[in-house]
Amino acid sequence: MSAITRDEVAHLARLSRLALTDDELDHYATQLDAIIESVAKVAEVAAEDVPPSSHALPLTNVFRADEVRQSLTPDQALGGAPAVEDDRFRVPRILGEEA
């Protein structure tokens, strides 16, 4: 079982837009390692004849009919947004200066 490296945590942090300090990187590397080790225990009980599963319930084909339902009003939709402009959600600059 290979340990989660600091670099991997840094990579994940970047993808998740999280600013982590060096101490935090070490801390989370250790924690993530423990989590993965725990989850890996499943492999010990899963025999060859047990297929990997992604859902707890043996359900398939849960669909809804193609019917229109009431949407929110723009006020309701935008009411909780930190910033609004022209009835649209206003978001900070997406790409940095260097792009």
Added chain:
Amino acid sequence: MTAGTIMPYDEALERFEPVLGLETHVELGTRSKMFCGCKTTFGAPPNTQVCPTCLAFPGALPVANAQAIESTIRIGLALNCSIAEWCRFARKNYFYPDMPKNYQISQYDEPLCFDGYVDVEVDGKTVRIEIERVHLEEDTGKSTHVGGATGRIHGADYSIVDYNRAGIPLVEIVTKPIPGADRLAPEVARAYVTELREIMRSLGVSDVRMEEGSLRCDVNVSLMPRGSSEWGTRTETKNVNSLRSVERAVRSEIERQAAVLAGGGTITQETRHFHEDTGTTTSGRSKEEAQDYRYFPEPDLVPIAPDPAWVAELKAALPELPSVKRKRLQAEWGLSDLDMQAMHNADAIDLVEATVAAGAPAADARKWWMGELARKSNESGTPLADLPITPEQIARVTELVASGALNDKLAREVLEGVLAGEGTPDEVVERRGLKIVNDEGELSAIIDQVLADNADAAEKVRSGKIAAAGALVGGVMRASKGKADAARARQLILEKLGVSE
């Protein structure tokens, strides 16, 4: 590498062989979104078709739209794909504000449909395009970038987002790499997207309007030196929003990449943006956007397991596909490959078919749509199908011509009137007074006048120079303001002058 350096197309093709790949996105025309009941109307005021699910409010859960699943399977079947017996949705994680969830529900290693093909005709040859996969996902919201000179994301101060489009069912159709198209690569790409569009229309699953974004195409191009069997690095050009642009984007990328490679450079695997105004591409995505999507099975949606019996039913109920229909109509109408291709390129086949169904002879229907109306369409830049005239109206005009009530010249005026919004063909005939002069007495009087005014010509005809009658017929047509039946006028003129053909 100098930006904008290109190698002329012919030279590029002498030295390199292109390999194509096309990813096409089709917005399905369902009434409601993929995972919630919001409407999908195009052009609605911003953020009026959104709800807790498509805005990713905490606790809201998606449920898949049955109609979207069915449409995707029908698309797969029409593209000769195998249909998965069991597959799942997957989460594609990324941080970009066009999806409020910070992920898009898509499919990853288990697409609903896979391994198909579609045949297209280019330059009289059939080219088989292999389909890698057809999968179902949700469309993203629409961002507007504010600040900066160009309205583009680069240099913008901030962005504003409308989520009306977020969650509309989106089908992605991916081809396998297409080698061997050679110098016809741009035409092959265009023919493929055209064929897809027609297949979607015949299935009735999408309105496939490229200008509204319900059909979008990403074009992958790579080059390899002639004689090599190892494919080069590809680029992916986005923002290709018309059939013509598909063709231009392929050509422009071939010319650009050839110049880079010939100059000793290397092609960077990147996303590029197509610019409608210049017909060229520019480098798009920055390193900051380098993707690592961390796909995993979508926990909020259970797997899809289409019943094979149901899939067989859908397959049996598929409509006649466009390529099959074209072959049938070509035989029925007795047209050459060239004529049929011209009608196909003009998007006139369905219109002619509908006109024939409304009672017009095929030759007449084709004549009007490919002649007068194609001209109007070109002049106004309006697609044929969007001209304000119906196949039924064209059929009525051909009927009026066949009955002798109109001649071709008057018929053209009737069409003009209909296009100008003056009413149905019969109303235009009535209002503009376009009925042919059928009254023999009136026609006879006009002819007498014309013969008197053109005594020289009349004399020539009388003495046997029948060719001179043309000028007299012309005189009658002018005098009647085009409303005379030219053939009948000619008959009467010859009778009056005591000669026969």
